[in-house]
Amino acid sequence: MTLATQAQSDRFYLTxxxxxxxxxxxxxxTEKYGGNTPCVSVxxxxxxxxxxxxxxxxxxxxxxxxxxxxxHKNKKLHLFLSHTHWDxxxxxxxxxxxxxxxTKLAIYGSPKKESFLEAILSRQMDVNYFPVEMTALAADxxxxxxxxxxxxxxxxxxxxxxxxVHPGGSVRYSLAAAGKKIVYATDVELDKIIDGSERNxxxxxxxxxREFIHGADLLIADGxxxxxxxxxxxxxxxxxxxxxxxxxxxENVKQLAVFHHDPLHSDTMLDKLWKNFAPQFxxxxxxxxxxxxxxxxxxxx
Amino acid sequence: MSPKKxxxxxxxxxxxxxxxxxxxxxxxxxxxxxxxxDAIFDDIPxxxxxxxxxxxxxxxxxxxxADEPELIIGRESHCAVYLPVENVSREHARIIRNGETFxxxxxxxxxxxxxxxxxxxxxxxxxxxxxxxxxxxxxxxRINPS
Numbered sequence: 380m381t382l383a384t385q386a387q388s389d390r391f392y393l394t395x396x397x398x399x400x401x402x403x404x405x406x407x408x409t410e411k412y413g414g415n416t417p418c419v420s421v422x423x424x425x426x427x428x429x430x431x432x433x434x435x436x437x438x439x440x441x442x443x444x445x446x447x448x449x450x451h452k453n454k455k456l457h458l459f460l461s462h463t464h465w466d467x468x469x470x471x472x473x474x475x476x477x478x479x480x481x482t483k484l485a486i487y488g489s490p491k492k493e494s495f496l497e498a499i500l501s502r503q504m505d506v507n508y509f510p511v512e513m514t515a516l517a518a519d520x521x522x523x524x525x526x527x528x529x530x531x532x533x534x535x536x537x538x539x540x541x542x543x544v545h546p547g548g549s550v551r552y553s554l555a556a557a558g559k560k561i562v563y564a565t566d567v568e569l570d571k572i573i574d575g576s577e578r579n580x581x582x583x584x585x586x587x588x589r590e591f592i593h594g595a596d597l598l599i600a601d602g603x604x605x606x607x608x609x610x611x612x613x614x615x616x617x618x619x620x621x622x623x624x625x626x627x628x629x630e631n632v633k634q635l636a637v638f639h640h641d642p643l644h645s646d647t648m649l650d651k652l653w654k655n656f657a658p659q660f661x662x663x664x665x666x667x668x669x670x671x672x673x674x675x676x677x678x679x680x
Numbered sequence: 681m682s683p684k685k686x687x688x689x690x691x692x693x694x695x696x697x698x699x700x701x702x703x704x705x706x707x708x709x710x711x712x713x714x715x716x717x718d719a720i721f722d723d724i725p726x727x728x729x730x731x732x733x734x735x736x737x738x739x740x741x742x743x744x745x746a747d748e749p750e751l752i753i754g755r756e757s758h759c760a761v762y763l764p765v766e767n768v769s770r771e772h773a774r775i776i777r778n779g780e781t782f783x784x785x786x787x788x789x790x791x792x793x794x795x796x797x798x799x800x801x802x803x804x805x806x807x808x809x810x811x812x813x814x815x816x817x818x819x820x821x822r823i824n825p826s
Binding site: 392410411668670 | 783795796797798800802803804806
């Protein structure tokens, strides 16, 4: 399907470029679901959004650079960061369009970082970590902390919320257009909120999460650990698969992409998890299609 | 350990290698049957081919070699993967081969192309992925040419 056809359509086009959590995990056992860390591109008509800049953004960059070279047109891109842990920003120095003067790149992140977002991103391109400094990038780059309640980009409305139960915090986003809603909610420990032993505001936080994901046509969400693994990973900032699926189902999510796969989870294991969980929800009265997000997959919503 | 000792150790190892490295000395020391090396190379298949295994209810399964740069899947008889069944568009989807990477693309079909029950626009394929187009099921499999 050509970009022109996509631009005419009333649908979101979404591609997974990186689905792995914590650290990039290349190798024979991760070829299918992919070893690159989080990056998802979303297009609605002519508005192009990128969610997170993990190592997956490198391949997206190569794809976009070919497009820019072919079309000889300026490119406006909007990059929304969930937070600035390595696995969500490490691909940015390898993002080819950032080196092209035709690119206008707006980077959005939590206002909680205040003026630190720019400093954090440029620090990872300090000469001690990377040979090219951020100031050398040829693209027109602006770094913006989100202040408005809802951002309007083209025909898309972007809503956001702080997710406090992750070390250092993170932000979830919802993208809405043409009556459809996509939610990107990675890096949050929902089990810890529900457990409530460490926080008094648990019920309020979980209610906010429920409202945010309610009725989503697609929810891309943190499901890093199995129910068996989770008790040994409490406090790491990630959700167990049964908790995620339970909440998504109760909130009438239509399609759930389990995301931020654990580096120790092989393709075979993710296949098995899919087979264990997906059938019962696909065949219920109001079906919810569950799949484990994989690199190289484009879907329309 | 002193540097002197380290040098001596290296020399000793060097000598040992010299004494066994000639083919003649190896032959003398060998106690196993000689292995015909050419036969080993012949036995290792280097010409792997991927193919599409197609299953249509009520029909005999068939295989289509995935050796062309592009394979069209559809209801028209000219399609490389011809699916004369309900809910399949004339040209429904295609598989593009780029080196060893196979990408499935939906061609704006009416009823959709599914990979492991997810309706896709495009998807990089891996072995054992189940492609569903109408009533047909297609799997990418590796075959060794005989």
